[in-house]
Amino acid sequence: LLQKYERLIPRYSLIGDSPFFAANKFSWTKDLEANWYVIRQELDTILRYTEQLPNFQDISPDQGYSIAQDNLWKTYFLYGYGVKLQENCQRCPMTAKIIEQIPGMKTAFFSILLPGKHIPEHRGPYKGVIRCLLGLKVPQAPEKCAIRVGDETRHWQEGKVMLFDDSFPHEAWNYSSEIRVVLFLDIVRPMAFPLSWLNLFLLKLIAMSPFIQDAKQNQKKWHKNLAKVINSEFKSRK
Known part of the structure; x- marks a missing residue:
């Protein structure tokens, strides 16, 4: 069904x-770019717990294990x-408030590529969304991270968005010595009626x-582990 429908999307897409x-x-x-540093400040707090954050394949094993089998792609999900x-x-809270103003926002998370990470070529599962990546922490050597x-x-550039169709074959890499972090967003693709409704x-x-229900359960498990670490650190500071 999805494959048949995807063949119609180019004809009805309002963005080509x-x-x-x-x-x-x-x-x-x-507005997203104007508020990038507000998001970056909240990200910096989360990055204190980078080692405790789930890998992409820990949340989404069906898709993740084909493109990530190491501990170099960390995630912090806000919406799925x-x-x-x-x-x-x-x-x-500010990041949540900002992304909730985006029409058609379905998925949002901090995507953290540690040094040396290469995500091999793959394609997204469905052409009915478009992907937006907001640069939050970008290595200073751009040729090593793309x-x-x-x-x-x-x-990527800090404070700038990059929008693309992830149904095209794509790959990403960070061969620098620094981490790369983007705010990863999936947005409902603008389309003409009746395909917009069907989408x-x-x-x-x-x-x-x-596939998605399993990812939700995996996220709950990882959230409990992360909450224990954060709460323990908070108590130790008192």
Whole structure:
């Protein structure tokens, strides 16, 4: 069903069908970029617990183990397929408030690539969303840290968004000696009716799938572990 539907998306897409999209196609990108340092400050608090954060494959093993089998891609989820992770958002209240203003935002997390990480070429599971990456911590050597989508390679900049269609083959790498962190967002793809309605329906079905439900349960387990570490540190400071 998804494959048949995806073939119709280029015809109904209101933003075209290209690997990358210009930020000015979306009015909300200005506010997101304007508030990047507010988000960065909340991120810095979370990064104190980098070692305790789950790897991508710990949350999403069905997809993750094909592209990540090490401990070099850490995550901190705020939203997953429309489901709000309440306590994670409470630790980053301004970030949560900012992303909740974005129309069609479905998934949001801090994506942390540690030095030496390479995410091999893959494609996203569904063309009905577009991906936005806001640069928060970017290594000073841009040639050592980049993403390739289709045939085009681009580098992140702190405070700037990068939008692309993750249904195109893509890969990312951080060969620098510093960490790279972006705010990773999946947004409902703007489309003309009736495909816009069908897209929302399919996204709801995906959210109810065993794949996503397992990810939700995995996140709950990791949240308990992280909460213990944070609460223990808080008590030790008293």
